[in-house]
Amino acid sequence: xxxxxxxxxxxxxxxxxxxxxxxxxxxxxxxxxxxxxxxxxxxxxxxxxxxxxxxxxxxxxxxxxxxxxxxxxxxxxxxxxxxxxxxxxxxxxxxxxxxxxxxxxxxxxxxxxxxxxxxxxxxxxxxxxxxxxxxxxxxxxxxxxxxxxxxxxxxxxxxxxxxxxxxxxxxxxxxxxxxxxxxxxxxxxxxxxxxxxxxxx
Amino acid sequence: xxxxxxxxxxxxxxxxxxxxxxxxxxxxxxxxxxxxxxxxxxxxxxxxxxxxxxxxxxxxxxxxxxxxxxxxxxxxxxxxxxxxxxxxxxxxxxxxxxxxxxxxxxxxxxxxxxxxxxxxxxxxxxxxxxxxxxxxxxxxxxxxxxxxxxxxxxxxxxxxxxxxxxxxxxxxxxxxxxxxxxx
Numbered sequence: 001x002x003x004x005x006x007x008x009x010x011x012x013x014x015x016x017x018x019x020x021x022x023x024x025x026x027x028x029x030x031x032x033x034x035x036x037x038x039x040x041x042x043x044x045x046x047x048x049x050x051x052x053x054x055x056x057x058x059x060x061x062x063x064x065x066x067x068x069x070x071x072x073x074x075x076x077x078x079x080x081x082x083x084x085x086x087x088x089x090x091x092x093x094x095x096x097x098x099x100x101x102x103x104x105x106x107x108x109x110x111x112x113x114x115x116x117x118x119x120x121x122x123x124x125x126x127x128x129x130x131x132x133x134x135x136x137x138x139x140x141x142x143x144x145x146x147x148x149x150x151x152x153x154x155x156x157x158x159x160x161x162x163x164x165x166x167x168x169x170x171x172x173x174x175x176x177x178x179x180x181x182x183x184x185x186x187x188x189x190x191x192x193x194x195x196x197x198x199x200x201x
Numbered sequence: 202x203x204x205x206x207x208x209x210x211x212x213x214x215x216x217x218x219x220x221x222x223x224x225x226x227x228x229x230x231x232x233x234x235x236x237x238x239x240x241x242x243x244x245x246x247x248x249x250x251x252x253x254x255x256x257x258x259x260x261x262x263x264x265x266x267x268x269x270x271x272x273x274x275x276x277x278x279x280x281x282x283x284x285x286x287x288x289x290x291x292x293x294x295x296x297x298x299x300x301x302x303x304x305x306x307x308x309x310x311x312x313x314x315x316x317x318x319x320x321x322x323x324x325x326x327x328x329x330x331x332x333x334x335x336x337x338x339x340x341x342x343x344x345x346x347x348x349x350x351x352x353x354x355x356x357x358x359x360x361x362x363x364x365x366x367x368x369x370x371x372x373x374x375x376x377x378x379x380x381x382x383x384x
């Protein structure tokens with residue numbers, strides 16, 4: 001609570017309520033706190049001073065790192081070469097018979113590999129097919145498939161005999177098949193290798 | 202005998218490295234309570250206040266060689282204390298990742314868990330009211346109300362104009378009055 005008359009009167013002018021409050025600070029603190037604080041702080045300062053002195057030493061050592069007192073003869077590194085030891089191992093010579101048999105084996109391996117390579121180069125049915133189908137037909141086919149995928153899903157693409165695709169709605173397919181007996185449909189599926197497992201439309 | 206020396210004499214002894222530790226210890230003993238309570242009213246908990254106070258005096262030890270004796274030592278120490286306190290509160294905020302509103306609530310919780318807290322007592326109510334203030338306004342109120350610091354000295358401590366400080370103090374008093382009347 002303010003004792004200074006100037007501050008007291010200022011406070012009264014601003015707020016009589018606040019001016020009349022008990023302005024004591026209610027916080028408690030450990031007994032003898034202030035008696036012991038100066039010594040604690042001096043001990044801490046001493047510890048930190050010692051630590052900082054150790055840090056001062058390191059920069060000096062760091063500074064010496066790049067300084068090299070040793071001398072090297074002139075052009076030493078330019079003329080440096082490795083002298084190999086004189087006791088080289090003896091060269092082992094292979095006799096003619098052994099050399100000839102190695103050569104023959106290598107030729108045979110090469111021939112077999114060649115045969116295999118040639119066989120693999122034979123074109124796959126897909127690549128053969130692509131050689132006989134014109135670019136225009138291929139392009140038309142792919143365009144139709146793409147348009148179909150972006151469009152209505154309630155239809156099927158049916159391949160026709162003349163290599164064209166016809167879009168047939170699921171409803172139309174059902175209509176077309178309703179007059180055909182089930183046993184005929186089953187026989188057709190068996191002959192053509194289709195699975196009879198029903199699909200959900 | 203050192204305890205009778207004035208601030209300038211103590212600073213002079215410190216700078217000349219004559220009984221440096223004794224001179225500084227005298228300074229600590231002279232101002233520790235005022236500095237402590239200024240910090241404590243801001244941070245509430247004793248352990249936090251002790252922590253901040255140690256930082257304050259370590260900074261003072263490190264900076265006293267460069268202290269210009271045209272300024273008052275007490276003002277200079279207070280300035281360090283205010284800066285260290287505000288830095289501490291800012292760090293607490295970042296550590297907890299809490300908003301400004303939550304900081305007020307956190308300080309209020311610290312207050313209510315203080316030993317002997319009694320909301321009915323006027324001095325506790327006043328402390329609760331003070332915690333509602335923004336940090337810098339809280340500093341201004343505490344310095345004027347509890348420390349009875351002149352605005353001119355406060356201006357040196359906070360590096361703010363006298364006019365701004367007067368306005369800040371007046372607003373603080375009004376807010377505290379409002380809180381007291383409505384709680």
